[in-house]
Each structure stands twice: as C-alpha cells, then as structure tokens.
Amino acid sequence: MILDSSLNQSVFILVISFVIAIGYNTIRSDSLDFIYIRSEGAGVSKQDSLLAHDTILIEPTMIDRELAKKMYDLGILFVDARETEEYNESHITGAILVPSVSGDLTKISAPDKPLITYCSGGHCDLSFELAVELMEEYNYEKVFVYEGGLPEWEDAGYPVDRAK
Amino acid sequence: MNSLKNKWIILIFRLSLGAMFIYVSMDKINDPSTFSDDIRAYQIVPFGFENFLAIILPWLELLTGLALVIGVMVDGAALLSIGLLVVFIIAISSAILRGFNIECGCGLKEDEIVGAQKLLENTIFFLMGLCIINRTSHKYEIFPKSD
Numbered sequence: 001m002i003l004d005s006s007l008n009q010s011v012f013i014l015v016i017s018f019v020i021a022i023g024y025n026t027i028r029s030d031s032l033d034f035i036y037i038r039s040e041g042a043g044v045s046k047q048d049s050l051l052a053h054d055t056i057l058i059e060p061t062m063i064d065r066e067l068a069k070k071m072y073d074l075g076i077l078f079v080d081a082r083e084t085e086e087y088n089e090s091h092i093t094g095a096i097l098v099p100s101v102s103g104d105l106t107k108i109s110a111p112d113k114p115l116i117t118y119c120s121g122g123h124c125d126l127s128f129e130l131a132v133e134l135m136e137e138y139n140y141e142k143v144f145v146y147e148g149g150l151p152e153w154e155d156a157g158y159p160v161d162r163a164k
Numbered sequence: 165m166n167s168l169k170n171k172w173i174i175l176i177f178r179l180s181l182g183a184m185f186i187y188v189s190m191d192k193i194n195d196p197s198t199f200s201d202d203i204r205a206y207q208i209v210p211f212g213f214e215n216f217l218a219i220i221l222p223w224l225e226l227l228t229g230l231a232l233v234i235g236v237m238v239d240g241a242a243l244l245s246i247g248l249l250v251v252f253i254i255a256i257s258s259a260i261l262r263g264f265n266i267e268c269g270c271g272l273k274e275d276e277i278v279g280a281q282k283l284l285e286n287t288i289f290f291l292m293g294l295c296i297i298n299r300t301s302h303k304y305e306i307f308p309k310s311d
Contacts, residue, residue, distance in 0.1 A: 010241075011240075013231060014244065016227060036204070122205045151264065
C-alpha cells in the first residue's frame, strides 16, 4: 500500500499539515503574510528620510545592517549598550560605551543629533531599552536601534576595534 | 542497547516525543507572529520566509505529535520528528556559535534562551526518534496495523 513506506507517510503528514496551516491562516483574523517584508519608504533613500530634520520619531526605530552601515558612513554616532568588559573586548569602531557615559552623553552628542544603539544582536534587549531611555529621559530626538548588533556587523567585515 | 528496543520503552518514547510536539505546537499556532519573530532572531532564514515557516511548522509539529501518540503512520511521524529535530539542533548550535543571546522559540517554556540545555533536550528527543524508527515492536499502533 502506498502509505506503507515511512517516506510516503512523512510526505502525507507534511501535505496535510500544509493544507491545514494555510487554511487556518487564511481564516484567522490576525493572519500572517506568507513572506515577511521589511517596511521600506519609497522615493528618497530611507536613511535620508529618517535623518531629515522634519522627521519626527515617536519611538526608537529599528534599522538593519545596510541602513546602519549607510548611517555609519554618514558619521552618525554609535552607542554600545553592552557591559564594559564586552565593549573592551570588541566594539564597532568609533562607538562609545554607554554605561560609563550615561548622564554625560549630552556632552558628547547633542539631543538633536541622531544616535544608533546596538548590543549583541538577535533579541538582545539592551540596545532597545537604552534607546527608549535616551529618547524619554535625555530627550534625544532620533535614536535608531541596530538590530543585528555587533555579531552581524563583524560578520559583514565592517570596522571593529578589538582588544589587543 | 537491547533495552532500547523493548516494546514498552518504545511506547514511552513514542508518547513522550508525541506529547512534546503537541505541547510545543499550541502556543505557536495561537501566536504565529511571535514565533515568526523568534525565527527571525536566528538570522538563518532567507527571503523573508520566517512567516511561512511560522505558519506551517506548528501544524507540522501538531500532526506529527498526534500521529506518534495515536499510533498512526508512526514511521513517517518518527522520520519527520528526526528531520525537525536535526533542523532545530543545527539552528540552536549556529545561534550559540554566533554568540546570539536569543529566545529559543522552542515553545516548552516562555523566555527560554538558546544554550547547551536546549541542545541537550533536542538531542534526547532526536535519539528517541531514532529508537522509534528502528523499533522492532509495533505495540498499540493503529495504522499500519500493529502486531
């Protein structure tokens, strides 16, 4: 019989799962698009639109590696949200360490200047928490969170300072 | 190693592996969006396929689990379990190697971070799957019919 082989059985279970999953996703009210699309603005480049003076951010904005690099090239200051030891081990070239400067950050960069926070990538929350703190408590107007963080930055071969 | 082929041991493995898959699928079926975020955090799925996986995988886990528990198409379900667990083990290992401190998205408990413990759990379930597929006894299997 056709369903006697384990491979055929696997394919059968796979197909049934597929059909139910697609069907259920179609009828549920909060259905997901099959393909995840990062939102992109049209027309002007995204970094220009985000950095424009008349752009108002009401909360920190997540940015991907490509955008982070474009902003890095524009000289935007990167703020490392991790611990001192981690920062000393390696950090994005030019980035400053926040735990040692929090409170004094306004002396380094005025609140109307954009900042990019980062940490260890993935779901590391430090960069986002720091970004919220910078916007809410220190009145920074444009704070971006580089989601990929140091691991992604290093993987891409972008400038990193390492402990000697 | 013969004790691992004992019909009762195999039955326990089948029920444990099946129950685990059913249990972990529930939260993911209810909240595919969060599961998609968890998958995205691994940064290994290309072309925005995270959503697609988040829609399909939980149902695959549920049906695989049900098949193992009920005793229907156990060979196929065991093969799928092994395949799924190999993928999970590779994903978790790659996250650990890249130094990611991310949520597992495994569904057993909330806020579990990838690490050696998750790797060990998945490896144990993987070995259970191997024992099931290599079983000689087909105790309490409905289809194909048991001994």
